[in-house]
Amino acid sequence: MDRGGAGQARAWVSASSGALLISTAPIATLAQTYSFSSVRVEGNQRIETGTILAEAGISQGETVTAGQLNDAAQAIRASGLFETVEVVPQGSTLVIRVQELPVISRINFEGNTTLKDEDLAQLIGSVERRIYSPTQAEQDTAAIAQAYVNAGRVNAVVTPAIIPREGGTVDLVFQIAEGGVTEIERISFVGNRAFSDGRLRNVLETRQAGLLRAIIRADTFVAERIDFDRQLLTDFYRSRGYADFTVNDVNANLTNERDAYLITFNVTEGPRFRFGDVTLSSEVPEADPNLFRGLVRVQAGDLYSPVAIENDVSRIEAQALREGINFIRVDPRISRDERGQILNLDYVLVPGERIFVERIDIEGNATTLDRVIRSQFNTVEGDPFNPREIREAAERIRALGYFANADVEAREGASPDQVIVDVNVEEQPTGTLSFGVNYSSENGPALIAAFSEENFLGRGQSLDFQLSTGEDNRLLTFAFEEPRFMGRDLALGLDLSYRQTDNASALYDTDQFRLSPSLGFPISERGRLDVFYAVEYNDITDVAGSDTPNDPTDDASPIIEFEAAQGGQWSNSVGFSYSFDTARNNIDTPTNFSFRAGQEYGFGDRTFIQTTALASAETRVLGEDLLLRATVEGGYLHFSQGESRVTDRFFLGSSRIRGFERGGIGPRDAKTDDALGGNAYAVVRLEAEFPLPVPEEYGVSGGAFLDYGSVWNVGAPDRFQDRILYDDFTPRTVAGLSLFWDTPLGPLRFNFTEPLQVEEQDRTQNFDVTVSTRF
Structure with missing residues (x-):
């Protein structure tokens, strides 16, 4: 060995618990060199000597410096296999002493009740029957602590501990002190003038802690949720004309007791803009602007809304594809008139880049079939690449509700003129099995068992x-839908229901069965058409008095007895239902309109036409704190062969006109007081919802309403006409107040009604409540 001259000292290099120590005498020895005729490894039991020597990188007879010995110790330690490492020169022999890290025999969690063992096990990187790593244990501890922060327990303490066992093994135990829930005590806003704090809090996903905080998960602080809330606020303001709205900052501070968060959104609203001149021009020779101007829905004077612009752009680009004009883009160019608070808009057709879709790669879907995700793309491999279409497809994938997270990104493909679309999804549970209790003043209490699956067998089908x-x-219902029948935007549905009633609410029983397959498809941007076939059976049984003709006490109406004598009846029908709704993509807009209308045509022994329609409009005023809603609905049933029965006709109750029991208004038998229903009905409902001066976190709001309507026209044979009361249109009017309580157990609504216009034999109710709870 070359000693390197006078002043030599023994060099000792150690790596223990992540720290390397070099014990030397004079500094000059750092340049000392060594050459070893042999290398000896001590202390290893499971790790092969060759593996350690390979990590050290020192060969027999090689001349090395003290710095290289230090590097060798570092390299061995970095393998993560050893607790301590020592590299010690002993004459012509290099001794490498190691102490192996133990193997994890078992991983346990102690003290956890909020998060289950199986949930925590998915967060950690330590694995049983593998070598214990202190660094990995520290990372696991941090991951578990963060999971508790996300669950609202910022004071949770996680401590890793190792318990030595025989054979060089240890148990790894994460000891958890969960602490209490750190709630969001208050959400406030600074800089808002157009809308109240209460209205803005309703926009957010995050909620203040309420009465039932123990089971409300949205009242805890999660940083990712706050980021989402920033976007919700921005979308809310900009869809109402505030083009310059920004969220300057969000402050989330713990109280001194560390048991609650105080969250403050600092915002700048900016001025409110309206659209001025709206034009369309083209920089693409083959794209005639006249072909596209009719697709523009934005008009001068409308409030600025990026959603409205986006919808126009989508329609124009889709029309360009139908015209065979590829690689065209719509560039919405805005010029501002600050003084007049006007935004002039020019849709300009411009040439797009000639890029094609090479392929679409999908990852993360363990259950959901690839074709379910691909069906949300209007683009396939080889099509021209349209960034807007890819963004819209990403929104449709997220809107499915199958995924906790869905990222869609494009990257360059095999050549600069090709892109690969990457879809990365994280699946979430889509099925529920629930048991519960339902109560309403109209139908009384009911026990409910329900199963629902929105992504049946990963096929995107609902069950x-x-x-x-x-x-x-008693009610049994079954519904199935395939939303992409034959690979098209065509929904195939199957509905089955069976209902049985007894004499508790009437002097007769009924049995009703209905089976109805259907097809549904969109016919416009917001309109949808469904067509169906139905086979139905209904029967009237156990009519009171039919078996005791000499005892008229509590006898049912002769009209019902006459209808029951016809026995069970089957009917076949075809029909359609059209629906239109201005609400799109769950955008929170201040004004919405919806319309539904349909007809059902019976054929065979029972020939009839049934028509129903409903139109509803709602708007928010006074800073959107007050919601006004108006609804008109009606129906008419006409038999050209056969006659309607009590199982066919319309009945009105509190679900359509408040303040009355089911069958509480409309035609009835003057002598037996039986409700007979009617072949026609019409109802108008006017209502308002408003906040109450109580803490918003309680989820309580108020309402007022005015209902007006009637049901009439039994259509019974002439011999029964003198027994029927209110067979003509006889309007009723009720007014009332409502109390809404939005609880995690279900929505509760309390209605307090006062009749303003009723008939003597109507069955009114001054109070009704609806409760729906599932667990």
């Missing part, structure tokens, strides 16, 4: 089953 049994009726 719903519900069984309800109450004091007066």
Whole structure:
């Protein structure tokens, strides 16, 4: 060995617990060199000597410096296999002493009740029957602590501990002190003038802690949720004309007791803009602007809304594709008139880049089939690349509700004129099995068992089953839908229902069965058409008095007895239902309109036409704190062969006109007081919803309403006409107040009504409540 001259000292290099120590005498020895005729490894039991020597990188006879010995110790330590490492020169022999890290025999969690063992196990990187790593244990500890922060327990303490066992193994135990829930005590806003704090809090996903805070998960602080709330606020303001709205900052501060968060959104609203001149021009020779001007829905004077612009752009680009004009883009160019608070808009057709879609790669879907995700793309491999279409497809994938997270990105493909679309999804549970209780003043209490699956077998199909049994009726329903029948935007549905009622609410029983397959498809941007076939069976049984003709006490109406004598009846029908709704993509807009209308045509022994329609409009005023809604609905049933029965006709109750029991208004038998229903009905409902001066976190709001309507026209044979009351249109009017309570257990609504215009034999109710709870 070359000693390197006088002043030599023994060099000792150690790596223990992540720190390397070099013990030397004079500094000059750092340049000392060594040459070893042999290398000896001590202390290893499971790790092969060759593996350690390979990590050290020192060969027999090689001349090395003290710095290289230090590097060798570092390299061995970096393998993550050893607790301590020592590299010690002993004459012509280099001794490498190691102490191996133990193997994890078992991983346990102690003290956890909020998060389950299986949930925590998915967060950690330590694995049983593998070598214990202190660094990995520290990372696991941080991951578990963050999971508790996300669950609202910022004071949770996680401590890793190792318990030595025989054979060089240890148990790794994460000891958890969960602490209490750190709630969001208050959400406030600075800089808002157009809208109240209460209205803005309703926009957010995050909620203040309320009465039932123990089961409300949105009242805890999660940083990712706050980021989402920033975007929700921005979308809310900009869709109402505030083009310059920004969220300057969000401050989330713990109280001194560290048991609650105080969150403050600092915003700048800016001025409110309206559209001025709206034009369309083209920089593409083959794109005639006249072909596209009719697709523009934005008009001068409308409030500025990026959603409205986006919808126009989508329609124009889609029309360009139908015209065979590829690689065209719509550039919405805005010029501002600050003084007049006007935004002039020019849709300019410009040439797009000639880029094609090479392929679409999908990852993360363990259950959902690839074709379900691909069906949300209007683009396939080889099509021209349209960034807007890819963004819209990403929104459609997220809107499915199958995924906790869905990222869609494009990257360059095999050549500069090709892109690869990457879809990365994180699946979430899509099925529910629930048991619960439902109560309403109209139908009384009922026990409910329900199963629902929105992504059946990963095929994107929905399946719903519900069984309800109450004091007066039993109901079984089954529904199935394939939303992409034959690979098209065509929904194939199958609905089945069976209802049975008893004498608790009437002097007769009924049995009703209906099976209806259907097809549904969009016919416009916001309109949808469904067509269906239905086979139905109904029967009237156990009519009171039919078996005791000499005892008229509590006898049912002769009209019902006449209808029951016809026995069970089957009917076949075809029909359609059209719906239109201005609400799109769950955008929170201040004004919405919806319309539904349909007809059903019966054929065979029972020939009839049934027509129903409903139109509803709602708007928010006074800073959007007050919601006004108006609804008109009606129906008419006409038999050209056969006659309507009590199982066919319309009945009105509190679900359509408040303040009355089911069958509480309309035609009835003057002598038996039986409700007979009617072949026609019409109802107008006017209502308002407004906040109450109570803490918003309680989820309580108020309402007022005015209902007006009637049901009429039994259509019974002439011999029964003298027994029927209110067979003509006889309007009723009720007014009332409502109390809404939005609880995690279900929505509760309390209605307090006062009749203003009723008939003597109507069955009114001054109070009703609807409760729906599932667990």
